[in-house]
Amino acid sequence: MKVSQRLQKVPMSGIRKMFDLASPSSINLGLGEPDLLPPAKAIDGMTAAAENGLNKYGPTAGIMELRKAVAERYSMYHPLEASQVMITPSGSSALLEIMMSCIDPGDEVLVPSPGFVIYGPQAMLAGGRFTEYRMSGPDFQPDIDDIQSKIGPDTRMIVVNNPSNPTGSVLAEDTYGALADLAADKGITILSDEVYDSFVYEGRHLSFLPYLDRAIVVGGFSKMMAVTGWRLGFLMAGEEMMDALVKMQYHLCASPNMPAMYGALAAMPGIDDYLKDARTIFKRRRDLIVSRIMEIDGMDVATPHGAFYAFPSYDADIPSADLAMRLAEAGLICTPGSAFGSYGEGHLRFSYAADEAKISRGMDILAETYGKVRE
Ligand SMILES: Cc1ncc(COP(=O)(O)O)c(C=O)c1O
Incomplete structure (x- = not known):
């Protein structure tokens, strides 16, 4: 059966490719969705x-x-x-x-x-x-x-x-x-x-x-x-x-x-009260992930003022897709910067829509793996 030329030319998202690598025991900081419960009134x-x-x-x-x-x-x-x-x-x-x-x-x-x-x-x-x-x-x-x-x-x-x-x-x-x-x-x-x-x-x-x-x-x-x-x-x-x-x-x-x-x-x-609480939680996580990334030699991150992503740059000479793969093998899922366009290379995206214990464990893996990559 014929697939349209338009669709054939469109590449599959690099984000989905990383999901496929996630094992149940990985720390997943690749997801672009809040991990909070919806407002009870919405479900009702x-x-x-x-x-x-x-x-x-x-x-x-x-x-x-x-x-x-x-x-x-x-x-x-x-x-x-x-x-x-x-x-x-x-x-x-x-x-x-x-x-x-x-x-x-x-x-x-x-x-x-x-x-x-x-x-x-x-x-x-x-x-x-x-x-x-x-x-x-x-x-x-x-x-x-x-x-x-x-x-x-x-x-x-x-x-x-x-x-x-x-x-x-x-x-x-x-x-x-x-x-x-x-x-x-x-x-x-x-x-x-x-x-x-x-x-x-x-x-x-x-x-x-x-x-x-x-x-x-x-x-x-x-x-x-x-x-x-x-x-x-x-x-x-x-x-x-x-x-x-x-x-x-x-x-x-x-x-x-x-x-x-x-x-x-x-x-x-x-919804305003719900969002106020959500922002308090995300801001705390944001501060945690930014401070942990800044402790890693060779990584730098601007404090993100919105959404729930951190997008650090790194100094090692390795494509972001390869670095993300090394991290996935070590048990940390993130998204390579190159998935977000050609100006995204040299970065990784971490979602901090995950609890603080997961973020901490993920940053341990990042520090250790990136240290080895730089050796
Ligand atoms: C920037 C941006 N726009 C739009 C969407 C689409 O969101 P949804 O289709 O769930 O409303 C997303 C989802 O991740 C997003 O990150």
């Missing part, structure tokens, strides 16, 4: 919905109550109407729906590097192509000069991810302003992936919601409520773009998961 709400017969198709853009609850919450960044929110079957599918709705064959999408692994492949699945732009400096900011030099006649979209997976960096005010201006000047759409907006430990989250004339914003319940398996997310767009996105979603899936939407809805009123 989803169970009640399923028990009460809400197991049928729903409205294509999601149930109005949840669209309203998201609009109310995200009005903390900029006033938002429920009509500007669509619930989606995950943040990942929101990203794909946006690419499919905005990109034509031959169009170019600029994606961050190091950056989340699916942006480039999704641009290709939509029939376009992608070019990496550099996240530069110790705090991994989008390099505006690099972006400007890469904008060509076919550039339609710039993907921004804030806070960033894999670096944990948080967008700085000047870079944010420069991106918003650039998009307006050149008539380029910003696809702003903000699924980690609830996980900012210092500074504040700068959302692209005030710029829905030139940006589409993606959010998610996966990380917010520790429900990665529910497959539920959302996007926020100006009303004209929203019509196109709703049409796309209808053809993709008809409607999002009904019981999961009721679960998320039930948890929204108390």
Whole structure:
């Protein structure tokens, strides 16, 4: 049977390859999902919905109550109407729906590097192509000069991810302003992936919601409520773009998961308290992993101010895929920096969505194995 050319050209994610290596006894710091329990209200709400017969198709853009609850919450960044929110079957599918709705064959999408692994492949699945732009400096900011030099006649979209997976960096005010201006000047759409907006430990989250004339914003319940398996997310767009996105979603899936939407809805009123506790836990772990990495000769890491990843660099002359393999053999799973694009080489990504005992044991393995690699 024939597989489409588009799909054949797309590589398999380097993250999944590392999962396949994990043995049950390994310390797994490769996972990009919170290890916390979801809010109890979310589980109760989803169970009640399923028990009460809400197991049928729903409205294509999601149930109005949840669209309203998201609009109310995200009005903390900029006033938002429920009509500007669509619930989606995950943040990942929101990203794909946006690419499919905005990109034509031959169009170019600029994606961050190091950056989340699916942006480039999704641009290709939509029939376009992608070019990496550099996240530069110790705090991994989008390099505006690099972006400007890469904008060509076919550039339609710039993907921004804030806070960033894999670096944990948080967008700085000047870079944010420069991106918003650039998009307006050149008539380029910003696809702003903000699924980690609830996980900012210092500074504040700068959302692209005030710029829905030139940006589409993606959010998610996966990380917010520790429900990665529910497959539920959302996007926020100006009303004209929203019509196109709703049409796309209808053809993709008809409607999002009904019981999961009721679960998320039930948890929204108390979500600030839940997230405050989650941030306290993650910040403690962040401080632990950063201090342990900094004790290792030849490794360096900028303190990540958001998400739940540390992205250290190392000085040994070894590709990150080989180093990650050596660590996997020693019982520690992480992700090689090269999985996140060509500017990710020379780094490793560790998720600190794991308890402190696991992080400590993982860092023991890292110190010992990296010491041997450097000998
Ligand atoms: C930066 C980023 N965006 C989007 C997603 C997709 O999340 P989900 O599809 O679970 O909503 C992830 C998941 O790891 C991510 O790291």
